[in-house]
Amino acid sequence: GIQVEQSPPDLILQEGANSTLRCNFSDSVNNLQWFHQNPWGQLINLFYIPSGTKQNGRLSATTVATERYSLLYISSSQTTDSGVYFCAVRTGGSYIPTFGRGTSLIVHP
Amino acid sequence: NAGVTQTPKFQVLKTGQSMTLQCAQDMNHEYMSWYRQDPGMGLRLIHYSVGAGITDQGEVPNGYNVSRSTTEDFPLRLLSAAPSQTSVYFCASRLAGGPSVDEQFFGPGTRLTVL
Numbered sequence: 001g002i003q004v005e006q007s008p009p010d011l012i013l014q015e016g017a018n019s020t021l022r023c024n025f026s027d028s029v030n031n032l033q034w035f036h037q038n039p040w041g042q043l044i045n046l047f048y049i050p051s052g053t054k055q056n057g058r059l060s061a062t063t064v065a066t067e068r069y070s071l072l073y074i075s076s077s078q079t080t081d082s083g084v085y086f087c088a089v090r091t092g093g094s095y096i097p098t099f100g101r102g103t104s105l106i107v108h109p
Numbered sequence: 110n111a112g113v114t115q116t117p118k119f120q121v122l123k124t125g126q127s128m129t130l131q132c133a134q135d136m137n138h139e140y141m142s143w144y145r146q147d148p149g150m151g152l153r154l155i156h157y158s159v160g161a162g163i164t165d166q167g168e169v170p171n172g173y174n175v176s177r178s179t180t181e182d183f184p185l186r187l188l189s190a191a192p193s194q195t196s197v198y199f200c201a202s203r204l205a206g207g208p209s210v211d212e213q214f215f216g217p218g219t220r221l222t223v224l
Binding site: 033035041042043045048086088095096097098099100101102 | 140142144149150151152153154157159165167197199212213214215217218220
């Protein structure tokens with residue numbers, strides 16, 4: 001099946017810093033989502049972005065499908081951004097997404 | 110809409126006991142799935158369903174059963190609990206169809222401990 005790799009595995013920032021999280025995938029995809037799992041365990045949709053660029057406030061994401069990667073940008077990070085960020089992809093032949101192992105982000109005040 | 114709901118939120122079992130984790134959604138989603146989340150492993154797919162009466166295995170199906178008698182409900186059964194099944198379990202759902210409706214939504218999770 002498709003392989004999904006996220007980097008870095010861990011990230012520690014000071015409040016106000018910017019960061020870039022990366023998701024590489026091993027095959028063509030027709031679906032890619034970014035999720036944030038907050039410290040209480042809740043999984044929250046951030047972006048549905050199989051290609052192109054989207055922005056939502058301080059967060060933005062870019063997927064370059066032809067090169068098989070996606071980037072999640074967090075600007076002016078806040079302590080509430082802490083948690084784990086997951087990338088999930090789905091190929092045309094599968095019904096259910098495959099998840100990467102996530103990037104654990106800690107933002108210190 | 111309540112979205113995706115799961116019960117219970119927490120459960121402790123003894124080895125060999127059986128139980129059912131409940132999952133329901135009120136969004137009329139065709140696709141439903143169960144994941145388990147273990148430290149450092151991300152989310153791994155246990156079973157999924159593409160509609161009422163249709164289920165299939167995911168990456169880690171052993172020790173679990175599912176059924177889908179209605180569109181709304183997708184229970185996960187542990188037949189004989191083992192300590193290796195200690196995990197956090199997430200149920201998810203999404204609409205079938207094209208990319209414009211391809212977002213997956215998650216329930217709040219069930220934290221299971223098997224002693």
